[in-house]
Amino acid sequence: MSTDTENRLSVPDAAALLGTAIGQVQQVIVGQEHMVEQLMVGLLSKGHILLEGVPGTAKTLAVRTFATVVGGSFARIQFTPDLVPSDIVGTRVYSASKETFDVELGPVFTNFVLADEINRAPAKVQSAMLELMAEKQVSIAGTSHPVPDPFIVIATENPIESEGVYPLPEAQRDRFLLKVDVPYPKGNEELEILRRMSVRPPLAAPVLGPAQTEQLQDIASSVFVHNLVAEYIVRLVLATRDPAQFNMPDLTKVIQIGCSSRATLGLVSAARAVALIHGRDYVLPTDVQAVALDVMAHRLMLTFDAIADNVNPGQVVERVLAMVPAPTPVWNSQSQNARQTRGQQRRDPDTGRAAS
Template sequence: MGSSAAPTQPSPQNPNQQAARLLGEAIAQVQRVIVGQEHMVEQLMVGLLAKGHILLEGVPGVAKTLAVRSFATVVGGDFARIQFTPDLVPSDIVGTRIYKASQEGFDVELGPVFVNFVLADEVNRAPAKVQAAMLELMAEKQVSIGGVTYPMAEPFIVIATQNPIESEGVYPLPEAQRDRFLLMVDVPYPRGNEEFEILRRMSVRPPTSRPVLDPQRIIELQKQASEVFVHNLVAEYIVRLVLATRTPAEFNLPDLTSVIQLGCSPRATLGLVAAARALALIHGRDYVLPTDVQAVAKDVMAHRIVLGFDAIADNIQPAQVIERIIAMVPPPTPVWNGQSAQPGGHRPPQRQVAQPDFS
């Protein structure tokens, strides 16, 4: 009788399994409010663990803002929402110097971005000056006001939203600005059964979520995610995926040479590693599988490539190009005790080795 409980004893001692349970609880709390959109909610957590900023793109009314608000509530920390408009100026978001006659000098009034989570709502409505100010605080995690540098809070994440269908009164994000976002997640319409659940759940008394994490715990989880093991063959696979966007003919994709005008930058390589590590931690593993890389590749890479004019005229989407590259570039095969893992499998049985070999 006593021996039957033995296999369950090592599990609580595994810090990655503990982290996975905690992260799963946090994701479940967000899902209490958000119907469907599992991919978006998971990618929000991936971006948080990977210390990356996230851009959500979708038509109005698909719960982008509600998802970010619920997510900020669950993970704890300070939260600020900034509604971007064409008349916004940089001092409105980062702060400014104010003259105080009583002190006969200037005092610094910090802006709303000095929080843990910034929701930049409809970021493409802001003019170039504001986008440039956002670029500094996203990349450097600091703001300069009156010659003095003010660091951002820890952790610090910018989650921006944009509406892809509007063209009036918007300033499309330049390539340099899009490249600063670790992930660009497409938020689609809900499916039929999800629409019915939205009606049932939100029309009477909308549910609320409760805090699960706090800033200090998030910092610990971020450090834990950065220590997830990446095998050399998985790292080479990541590099091949990125190189395939720059020289597709060398990877048996000659038809993409005229489609891709500009390939992914090295930020895509680093982003793939960071996002894959975060996803592995969410699944309770201390190593990255090729399936982790494939799961995050589209959101990490699609917004970093620039398509040629003919491809845009033919209505080819960047995500379709990345899916083609993923299908054509062969991944390494994880081997569990001399046997190949099942395709798409995320975690081995408990009796197998902790980290796989690759062939």
């Protein structure tokens, strides 16, 4: 027990290690700082990530590089309309020599699963992915097979494709902790891509491993969340369910279904991860605001009229963030005097030193 305590990383050391890992990924990926950081947030939060962007924005390359830096096993599955569940989770194969059926596990039994173009898969494959993401196990012939730990599904989808595409059901979208929009690179970043990738592309070096990853996840889960910050998170979620109570009556005609309780838990875990990445052992309201868009937007269901008016779920989340006040510490002379008085009372009257 004492050995585990001695080997446990401190918060500054964990933040430095995470910074090194993120830096290794950014040696290969030009720009896209938000996407790279959110990949690390998802890893620390033990949550799945959905990347949405047009082709050629380095989504697949970023995930592959991230898996190399973090360590552990990695598998890429290209989703197609003719895919069946046994192609990804495995099946039973008859062994003639033993005259029995052997279980052949599929490619999802790995630490990092890259589900490329996940919205191309039909409904049966999506249901298999739903069990995999929710339970971290698959059922083959009535037997459950757990996946290794740590385990994360990082899926990509193309927002402009409409042919041969099966939109993800709301239940499966809710399973993703984060949905990150991946934009085109800026002009200077495009020039750096040309300079860096037109010759021998750089390679990332491994920084972490499965054991270190689990330790960092434990540290992130123990980051302190004050009651005021927790109440702020709850108010953000409640504002999407009943916006009229939060002085936003116009949103009642925009939001059909608000965020689920997974959004509440997701905001807490993602904000803890952001705080750890920035070297803090406590969560600030700004940490919650930094992840609110990626945690909440894909969980909102807008009305038909709002969709017809081209209302973006991200705009709704930004409005909620603007209208729901965040907690702010207020220091006044009375509280300062009270703290000084308490500090004087704790001192030993004989030695003048702080009492134990």
